[in-house]
Amino acid sequence: MKVKKDKFNHIIDIYRITVVNDSTIDIVAFGKTRKELLNYILSFYPRIKEGDVVEVKGKVSVYKGRYQIILNGIEDFKLIEKRNFEKDIYFSETPTNIYASRYGKVYHTLKDCPYGRRLNEENIIYFFSEEDAKKLGYKKCKWCEEHEKR
Ligand SMILES: [Zn+2]
Structure with missing residues (x-):
């Protein structure tokens, strides 16, 4: 998961979430959904981090040679299991x-x-x-x- 952080380490935007499978799939969201996705992730304490298990619904497409899933709405994204219990450090x-x-x-x-x-x-x-x-x-x-x- 690539995120943008402010100087106090707070997450302020998400660039990309990558699902590592046999191949790599990027999960992207735009506009309102992107905001909602950010809020969803921020609503967990500790935050969703690398290694956690998430469920994503959507159609797989190819963009610039990479697989990606564009979220239609926040309901297409769900945290299933937290495997990374490390707390966020601000x-x-x-x-x-x-x-x-x-x-x-x-x-x-x-x-x-x-x-x-x-x-x-x-x-x-x-x-x-x-x-x-x-x-x-x-x-x-x-x-x-x-x-x-x-
Ligand atoms: Zn000193």
């Missing part, structure tokens, strides 16, 4: 004590960390918890780790 819209560079691999927990202070403000993301940061592959800054204990 960034905080307001600063928290847990922060990192969007492009980095290290997160900081102290505001006065010399490494944390070097980060470009524009690229800083704030996590709700250290667990979230770790799940996204960030490692804790050694300086912060060291100085937190004091």
